[in-house]
Amino acid sequence: MSQRNNLYFSxxxxxxxxxxxxxxxxxxxxxxxxxxxxxSSAVRHLGETFEYFLEVNFERNPDIKQLFSVSLNPKV
Incomplete structure:
Protein backbone atom coordinates (compact mmCIF):
# COMPACT_ATOMS: atom_id res chain seq x y z
CA MET A 1 0.00 0.00 0.00
CA SER A 2 1.25 3.44 -0.80
CA GLN A 3 2.23 5.61 2.10
CA ARG A 4 -0.41 8.22 2.91
CA ASN A 5 -0.68 11.11 5.29
CA ASN A 6 -1.90 9.59 8.58
CA LEU A 7 -4.03 12.65 9.35
CA TYR A 8 -7.69 11.62 9.20
CA PHE A 9 -10.65 13.78 10.15
CA SER A 10 -13.50 11.72 11.59
CA SER A 40 -12.70 8.17 -0.56
CA SER A 41 -10.88 9.03 2.66
CA ALA A 42 -13.69 7.54 4.74
CA VAL A 43 -13.67 4.30 2.72
CA ARG A 44 -9.87 4.04 2.90
CA HIS A 45 -10.09 4.59 6.65
CA LEU A 46 -12.67 1.79 6.85
CA GLY A 47 -10.42 -0.37 4.68
CA GLU A 48 -7.72 -0.19 7.33
CA THR A 49 -10.00 -2.23 9.62
CA PHE A 50 -10.09 -5.19 7.21
CA GLU A 51 -7.39 -7.83 6.92
CA TYR A 52 -7.47 -7.38 3.13
CA PHE A 53 -8.51 -4.25 1.28
CA LEU A 54 -8.19 -3.46 -2.42
CA GLU A 55 -8.99 -0.10 -3.93
CA VAL A 56 -9.97 -0.14 -7.60
CA ASN A 57 -9.98 3.30 -9.16
CA PHE A 58 -11.36 3.32 -12.70
CA GLU A 59 -10.32 6.94 -13.25
CA ARG A 60 -6.66 6.34 -12.41
CA ASN A 61 -6.56 2.88 -14.03
CA PRO A 62 -8.96 2.95 -17.00
CA ASP A 63 -7.67 -0.40 -18.31
CA ILE A 64 -9.38 -2.15 -15.38
CA LYS A 65 -12.75 -1.39 -17.01
CA GLN A 66 -12.02 -4.21 -19.46
CA LEU A 67 -12.54 -6.74 -16.65
CA PHE A 68 -16.22 -5.78 -16.64
CA SER A 69 -16.76 -5.49 -20.40
CA VAL A 70 -17.86 -9.12 -20.98
CA SER A 71 -20.59 -9.73 -18.40
CA LEU A 72 -21.58 -8.68 -14.93
CA ASN A 73 -23.70 -11.82 -14.44
CA PRO A 74 -22.16 -13.79 -11.55
CA LYS A 75 -23.72 -17.04 -12.85
CA VAL A 76 -21.73 -16.98 -16.11
Missing part, protein backbone atom coordinates in the same frame (compact mmCIF):
# COMPACT_ATOMS: atom_id res chain seq x y z
CA UNK A 11 -16.81 12.10 9.80
CA UNK A 12 -20.41 11.28 10.67
CA UNK A 13 -20.35 8.58 7.98
CA UNK A 14 -17.71 6.60 9.90
CA UNK A 15 -20.29 5.25 12.35
CA UNK A 16 -22.54 4.16 9.47
CA UNK A 17 -19.65 2.46 7.69
CA UNK A 18 -18.69 0.61 10.88
CA UNK A 19 -22.29 -0.55 11.32
CA UNK A 20 -22.34 -1.73 7.68
CA UNK A 21 -19.13 -3.68 8.19
CA UNK A 22 -20.36 -5.40 11.35
CA UNK A 23 -23.64 -6.56 9.77
CA UNK A 24 -22.98 -10.16 8.68
CA UNK A 25 -25.63 -9.76 5.95
CA UNK A 26 -24.32 -6.49 4.57
CA UNK A 27 -24.93 -5.78 0.93
CA UNK A 28 -22.49 -4.17 -1.51
CA UNK A 29 -21.63 -0.62 -0.58
CA UNK A 30 -22.32 2.31 -2.88
CA UNK A 31 -21.20 5.67 -1.58
CA UNK A 32 -22.38 8.79 -3.35
CA UNK A 33 -22.09 12.46 -2.54
CA UNK A 34 -20.71 15.82 -3.45
CA UNK A 35 -17.13 16.20 -4.57
CA UNK A 36 -14.34 16.76 -2.07
CA UNK A 37 -16.29 15.84 1.09
CA UNK A 38 -14.16 12.85 2.11
CA UNK A 39 -15.92 9.81 0.61
Missing amino acids: RDIDLHLKTWKEDIHHKPLLLRGARQVGK
